Amino acid sequence: xxxxxxxxxxxxxxxxxxxxxxxxxxxxxxxxxxxxxxxxxxxxxxxxxxxxxxxxxxxxxxxxxxxxxxxxxxxxxxxxxxxxxxxxxxxxxxxxxxxxxxxxxxxxxxxxxxxxxxxxxxxxxxxxxxxxxxxxxxxxxxxxxxxxxxxxxxxxxxxxxxxxxxxxxxxxxxxxxxxxxxxxxxxxxxxxxxxxxxxxxxxxxxxxxxxxxxxxxxxxxxxxxxxxxxxxxxxxxxxxxxxxxxxxxxxxxxxxxxxxxxxxxxxxxxxxxxxxxxxxxxxxxxxxxxxxxxxxxxxxxxxxxxxxxxxxxxxxxxxxxxxxxxxxxxxxxxxxxxxxxxxxxxxxxxxxxxxxxxxxxxxxxxxxxxxxxxxxxxxxxxxxxxxxxxxxx
Amino acid sequence: xxxxxxxxxxxxxxxxxxxxxxxxxxxxxxxxxxxxxxxxxxxxxxxxxxxxxxxxxxxxxxxxxxxxxxxxxxxxxxxxxxxxxxxxxxxxxxxxxxxxxxxxxxxxxxxxxxxxxxxxxxxxxxxxxxxxxxxxxxxxxxxxxxxxxxxxxxxxxxxxxxxxxxxxxxxxxxxxxxxxxxxxxxxxxxxxxxxxxxxxxxxxxxxxxxxxxxxxxxxxxxxxxxxxxxxxxx
Numbered sequence: 373x374x375x376x377x378x379x380x381x382x383x384x385x386x387x388x389x390x391x392x393x394x395x396x397x398x399x400x401x402x403x404x405x406x407x408x409x410x411x412x413x414x415x416x417x418x419x420x421x422x423x424x425x426x427x428x429x430x431x432x433x434x435x436x437x438x439x440x441x442x443x444x445x446x447x448x449x450x451x452x453x454x455x456x457x458x459x460x461x462x463x464x465x466x467x468x469x470x471x472x473x474x475x476x477x478x479x480x481x482x483x484x485x486x487x488x489x490x491x492x493x494x495x496x497x498x499x500x501x502x503x504x505x506x507x508x509x510x511x512x513x514x515x516x517x518x519x520x521x522x523x524x525x526x527x528x529x530x531x532x533x534x535x536x537x538x539x540x541x542x543x544x545x546x547x548x549x550x551x552x553x554x555x556x557x558x559x560x561x562x563x564x565x566x567x568x569x570x571x572x573x574x575x576x577x578x579x580x581x582x583x584x585x586x587x588x589x590x591x592x593x594x595x596x597x598x599x600x601x602x603x604x605x606x607x608x609x610x611x612x613x614x615x616x617x618x619x620x621x622x623x624x625x626x627x628x629x630x631x632x633x634x635x636x637x638x639x640x641x642x643x644x645x646x647x648x649x650x651x652x653x654x655x656x657x658x659x660x661x662x663x664x665x666x667x668x669x670x671x672x673x674x675x676x677x678x679x680x681x682x683x684x685x686x687x688x689x690x691x692x693x694x695x696x697x698x699x700x701x702x703x704x705x706x707x708x709x710x711x712x713x714x715x716x717x718x719x720x721x722x723x724x725x726x727x728x729x730x731x732x733x734x735x736x737x738x739x740x741x742x743x744x745x746x747x748x749x750x751x752x753x754x755x756x757x758x759x760x761x762x763x764x765x
Numbered sequence: 766x767x768x769x770x771x772x773x774x775x776x777x778x779x780x781x782x783x784x785x786x787x788x789x790x791x792x793x794x795x796x797x798x799x800x801x802x803x804x805x806x807x808x809x810x811x812x813x814x815x816x817x818x819x820x821x822x823x824x825x826x827x828x829x830x831x832x833x834x835x836x837x838x839x840x841x842x843x844x845x846x847x848x849x850x851x852x853x854x855x856x857x858x859x860x861x862x863x864x865x866x867x868x869x870x871x872x873x874x875x876x877x878x879x880x881x882x883x884x885x886x887x888x889x890x891x892x893x894x895x896x897x898x899x900x901x902x903x904x905x906x907x908x909x910x911x912x913x914x915x916x917x918x919x920x921x922x923x924x925x926x927x928x929x930x931x932x933x934x935x936x937x938x939x940x941x942x943x944x945x946x947x948x949x950x951x952x953x954x955x956x957x958x959x960x961x962x963x964x965x966x967x968x969x970x971x972x973x974x975x976x977x978x979x980x981x982x983x984x985x986x987x988x989x990x991x992x993x994x995x996x997x998x999x
Contacts, residue, residue: 685845
């Protein structure tokens with residue numbers, strides 16, 4: 373059997389290896405496009421899944437220095453515009469260069485880079501605490517949140533925090549620790565200072581009070597950029613946005629909603645997804661067409677040799693089947709190895725999530741292509757050598 | 766010995782021949798002649814087991830009934846018992862001379878080393894000046910006469926009981942043609958092989974023992990009939 377297989381291999385090695393290479397190339401492009409699409413989608417979903425729907429009212433003048441009284445007046449006037457407003461918080465935000473030592477999996481680490489500073493709390497008991505140590509769970513994903521801010525947030529139910537990770541991720545981590553105790557007149561809070569944590573957002577963010585944010589950003593301590601607004605009913609957030617847009621002075625404020633951002637992002641994703649589906653369909657169609665043409669050509673070219681072998685008594689069925697199985701298995705295993713070795717790495721390097729569902733798609737693709745490849749080749753070879761054998765004489 | 770009795774072959778709606786009888790004995794040089802399209806190749810396909818006996822009749826080769834054998838078994842039977850010589854030589858261009866000749870032996874399970882040794886010996890008997898560089902050549906690097914000799918070597922290498930040749934000398938010059946005919950004759954006389962040759966050449970009548978001839982069927986029941994065999998006396 374092996375000797376016979378060797379004869380079939382020598383007869384077909386060039387054409388079938390070329391087919392295999394084409395098959396592999398098509399697979400790699402297919403994987404690449406789907407990986408990008410899936411990563412983009414997952415990234416978007418995670419980004420919006422962790423955010424609370426909110427409305428941002430930003431001052432057009434980026435140098436608004438306001439006293440506490442002025443801020444309170446502005447909030448009252450905004451609140452009076454609609455009964456659907458649940459909470460309003462002033463905010464200030466900006467970017468700074470952040471240099472910190474800390475810990476991440478595997479040992480000590482250094483973080484140096486731009487970081488987003490968001491200041492929201494105002495109350496006097498919110499203690500401006502800033503420790504430059506951090507705990508980092510994933511490379512390039514850092515979020516710095518002073519414990520006091522979280523504590524203040526717990527004590528201020530009206531504070532609008534647009535990142536849901538504060539609710540879900542932070543407290544379970546710090547409550548189990550013992551190395552930090554925070555106390556004021558009415559509350560005692562004991563926790564570990566894990567001041568950096570990760571959520572699904574890809575931005576490095578420090579949440580702190582407005583005054584401390586301004587200090588970090590080297591701005592006037594009274595500067596604010598605008599207000600975050602929460603709606604009582606999340607389904608009415610677009611109605612509330614329209615109401616605020618129409619009511620507030622267009623010369624003074626820019627109103628935008630989380631919903632609008634989401635719609636824009638998902639519209640872009642829809643376009644990207646449509647394009648990638650089109651690309652993948654074209655790749656599939658062309659690769660199947662090319663592979664079948666190549667197979668057909670190579671078998672037609674070898675039909676004389678096949679018929680000679682058949683005439684002199686070579687029953688090729690088993691050998692051809694085994695050979696095809698060998699080619700398909702070889703190509704498929706290379707593809708699987710590539711898939712396992714590189715895709716998680718690529719998606720990791722690009723900070724993209726690896727979706728296990730993609731693997732099923734690749735396996736199906738390889739399975740369908742492999743079976744099709746074998747079936748067509750087998751039928752072509754089988755009928756070819758039988759028909760031609762009669763004409764060898 | 767081949768005994769084909771009452772063979773009928775139809776192609777689509779046309780009957781090529783009907784109730785045909787053909788016998789070929791070991792140690793005899795049998796010649797089949799006839800016009801183009803008369804059914805010579807169809808008969809060869811049947812008695813060489815390439816085609817299945819599906820329209821009636823029986824074929825017995827050295828006690829083995831061919832009709833009813835599966836395709837795989839027929840192929841195995843051919844590989845063991847029949848050697849083929851073709852007008853177009855039918856060598857595989859991708860393989861070297863030696864590889865072409867060893868195919869029947871490797872199919873039979875012989876090791877490549879032994880098969881190569883045997884192939885070299887038989888090629889040297891047919892082409893006296895063949896050396897290692899000749900063995901490594903591919904068929905396209907040989908002349909027509911050399912290719913036909915290699916083809917004969919391939920047909921003989923597994924020591925078949927039957928040689929079936931289709932116009933084996935049609936593409937050869939006179940001297941090479943004569944050499945091949947003498948070779949075939951020596952196989953019949955010395956090794957008692959059953960040699961069947963389909964040919965248009967009249968010269969074969971000087972070498973053959975039995976002549977079968979296809980002629981048009983005047984009764985119109987079939988396209989051709991095979992005339993009663995004629996013993997050729999030399």
